[in-house]
Amino acid sequence: xxxxxxxxxxxxxxxxxxxxxxxxxxxxxxxxxxxxxxxxxxxxxxxxxxxxxxxxxxxxxxxxxxxxxxxxxxxxxxxxxxxxxxxxxxxxxxxxxxxxxxxxxxxxxxxxxxxxxxxxxxxxxxxxxxxxxxxxxxxxxxxxxxxxxxxxxxxxxxxxxxxxxxxxxxxxxxxxxxxxxxxxxxxxxxxxxxxxxxxxxxxxxxxxxxxxxxxxxxxxxxxxxxxxxxxxxxxxxxxxxxxxxxxxxxxxxxxxxxxxxxxxxxxxxxxxxxxxxxxxxxxxxxxxxxxxxxxxxxxxxxxxxxxxxxxxxxxxxxxxxxxxxxxxxxxxxxxxxxxxxxxxxxxxxxxxxxxxxxxxxxxxxxxxxxxxxxxxxxxxxxxxxxxxxxxxxxxxxxxxxxxxxxxxxxxxxxxxxxxxxxxxxxxxxxxxxxxxxxxxxxxxxxxxxxxxxxxxxxxxxxxxxxxxxxxxxxxxxxxxxx
Numbered sequence: 350x351x352x353x354x355x356x357x358x359x360x361x362x363x364x365x366x367x368x369x370x371x372x373x374x375x376x377x378x379x380x381x382x383x384x385x386x387x388x389x390x391x392x393x394x395x396x397x398x399x400x401x402x403x404x405x406x407x408x409x410x411x412x413x414x415x416x417x418x419x420x421x422x423x424x425x426x427x428x429x430x431x432x433x434x435x436x437x438x439x440x441x442x443x444x445x446x447x448x449x450x451x452x453x454x455x456x457x458x459x460x461x462x463x464x465x466x467x468x469x470x471x472x473x474x475x476x477x478x479x480x481x482x483x484x485x486x487x488x489x490x491x492x493x494x495x496x497x498x499x500x501x502x503x504x505x506x507x508x509x510x511x512x513x514x515x516x517x518x519x520x521x522x523x524x525x526x527x528x529x530x531x532x533x534x535x536x537x538x539x540x541x542x543x544x545x546x547x548x549x550x551x552x553x554x555x556x557x558x559x560x561x562x563x564x565x566x567x568x569x570x571x572x573x574x575x576x577x578x579x580x581x582x583x584x585x586x587x588x589x590x591x592x593x594x595x596x597x598x599x600x601x602x603x604x605x606x607x608x609x610x611x612x613x614x615x616x617x618x619x620x621x622x623x624x625x626x627x628x629x630x631x632x633x634x635x636x637x638x639x640x641x642x643x644x645x646x647x648x649x650x651x652x653x654x655x656x657x658x659x660x661x662x663x664x665x666x667x668x669x670x671x672x673x674x675x676x677x678x679x680x681x682x683x684x685x686x687x688x689x690x691x692x693x694x695x696x697x698x699x700x701x702x703x704x705x706x707x708x709x710x711x712x713x714x715x716x717x718x719x720x721x722x723x724x725x726x727x728x729x730x731x732x733x734x735x736x737x738x739x740x741x742x743x744x745x746x747x748x749x750x751x752x753x754x755x756x757x758x759x760x761x762x763x764x765x766x767x768x769x770x771x772x773x774x775x776x777x778x779x780x781x782x783x784x785x786x787x788x789x790x791x792x793x794x795x796x797x798x799x800x801x802x803x804x805x806x807x808x809x810x811x812x813x814x815x816x817x818x819x820x821x822x823x824x825x826x827x828x829x830x831x
Contacts, residue, residue, distance in 0.1 A: 370401050370409075373407055374407065374409060376435045380431045382394075384427060392510065396416070397409050397411055405439050406443060407436065407441070408444075408445060409442065410444075411444055413446065413509065414446050421796065493545050493549050493560065494545045495549060498545075498549055501674075502542055503666045503667045504663075505663025506783065507657040507659045508659075510654050511543060514530055515532075515543050515627075516547075519546075519548075522551055522556050522624070523592070523625040524623075526651070526652070528625055528626060528651045529616075529620075529625075529647070529652075530627045530651055530652050531627075531628045531634060531649075531652070532544065532654055533632055533633050533654075533656070534655050535631060535694070536694065537694035537695050537696035538694070539695055540597070541597060543656070544562065545562065547595070547627060548562050548627075556593075557592035560594075561595065562595040562597070563596055563597070564596070564598055565596055565598050565602050568608065569601070569608045572584060572607070572608050573608075576607075584611075585611060591624060592625065593625045594625070594627070595627045598629060599630050599637070599640075600630050600632065602639075602640055602644075604639045606641075609640060609641050613641065613643060616644075634653060661688055661782060665685065668688055668698065668702060671699055672684070680717075686718060686721050687701055687705075691725070691728060697728055705721060705724050737780070738780060741772055741775050741776050744823055744826050745772040745775070748822065748823050749764065755768075757790075759792065769791060770806050771806060771816075771823070772791070773788075773802040775820070776790070779827065783796075784800065787799050
C-alpha cells in the first residue's frame with residue numbers, strides 16, 4: 350500500500366479521490382491483516398491498488414482476472430464485512446482488472462494497455478550447454494532452452510501469480526519491485542520452464558543483452574575450478590556483468606560456505622546496479638537450511654512466488670496441449686482419466702502421455718481405458734475412475750425426478766432451483782472442479798452463482814433436516830455407483 354501511494358505521489362497526480370481511496374483501503378488492510386496469514390496477506394492483498402473513492406464506492410485495481418476470481422472465491426465474506434465496517438452498510442467495492450501482459454504495479458491506463466506478442470521469427474536460436482571454464486568465460490552461452498516459452502506454459506490457478514510475475518520481469522528486468530524473483534515448489538511443477546521462458550522472452554525482445562541461466566551446482570563447480578586456476582576475479586567479474594542472472598535450485602548451495610560467500614557478493618553487485626536476479630528453490634527461502642542468514646535475507650527482499658500441483662482443469666489443459674504437439678487426438682475420457690489419477694507432478698503427467706503413445710505404437714493397440722490403466726499402474730498405486738459433474742447431475746435429477754436439462758435452463762421453479770443448488774454443492778464437495786467449471790456445466794452460470802448456491806445449501810442444512818436427508822442419500826447413491 351505504501352508503494353501504491355508512493356508511485357502516485359511521485360507522478361504528481363494525487364487527486365482527492367485517490368488520496369481518500371488510499372486512506373480508506375489502508376484502514377481495510379489493518380482489519381484484513383489480523384484475519385489472514387502473513388503469506389496470504391502478502392500474496393492476495395498487498396498487490397491491490399486503491400484507485401478512487403466516490404462517496405461510498407471504493408474502486409481498486411487487481412493484477413488479473415484470476416486474481417479477482419480468487420478473491421471472490423476465497424475472501425468474499427471477509428472483504429464484504431471489512432468494507433461494511435470501514436465505509437458503512439451502503440459501502441461498495443468495485444474491481445478494475447489490469448492487463449496481465451505486462452503486469453503493472455501502477456494504476457492501469459486502459460487505453461494504452463497493450464502487450465508485445467512474441468513471434469517465431471524473432472526467437473533466439475538454442476545455444477547448447479557449454480561448460481564454463483575460466484579460460485573462456487566471456488564466450489559462455491546463455492544456456493536457455495528455446496522449447497520453454499510463455500506460449501507453451503499452461504497457465505492455471507496453481508501458477509498464475511508466478512507466471513504473471515515472470516512476464517512482468519521479462520518485460521522489464523531490474524525495473525520492477527520483483528528483484529530478486531524467487532520461484533519455489535516441488536519437483537516437476539514448471540519452475541525451470543518458467544525461468545527459461547522468462548529468459549527467452551527478455552532475450553527475444555531485447556530487454557536484456559547479457560543473460561545467463563545456470564544451476565547452483567554448476568555455479569559451485571565453476572567457482573571451485575576458478576579457485577584452483579587462480580581466476581576467481583575473472584569468474585566473479587563475468588557473473589557480475591550480467592543484465593539478467595537466472596540460478597536454478599539454490600537449495601544446493603547449502604553447506605558450501607565459500608560458494609555462498611561469492612554468490613552473496615555477486616548478488617549484491619547485481620542488485621546495486623539494478624540488474625535482475627531470478628532464483629528457484631524447492632522450498633520458500635525462509636525454510637532453506639544450511640544457508641547463511643544474510644543470503645536468505647537477500648532472497649526474501651523481492652517477490653517469492655510458489656508453484657502448486659496443478660488442479661484438474663490445468664492437468665487436462667496440459668494433456669490437451671501435449672497431445673496437439675504430438676499430432677494426437679486423445680478421446681476426452683482418456684484425458685480426464687489420466688488427469689484425475691496423476692495429480693502432483695507435471696513431468697509424471699507428460700511421462701504418462703509419452704508412455705501411452707509408445708505402448709499404443711509398439712503393441713499396435715488402440716488408445717483406450719484398458720491401455721491407459723496399464724500405463725498408469727507404473728505411476729499410480731490406486732487407480733480410480735473420476736467422478737464427473739454429469740454423473741452428479743444425473744443422480745440428483747433421478748432423486749428429485751426432474752429432467753437433467755432443467756438444471757441448465759433458466760427456469761426459477763422452486764423444485765428446480767433447490768435441485769440445481771444441491772447439485773452444485775455436491776459437485777464442489779466431491780470433485781476437483783473449479784467454481785468456474787461447475788458453473789459452465791449448469792448452463793454457463795458464473796462462479797458467483799455457484800458460491801451463492803453453496804452458501805444457500807449450507808444455510809438450509811443448518812435449519813432443515815429434510816434437506817440434510819436428501820443430500821446424504823444422494824451422496825450414498827453416488828458412492829455406490831462410482
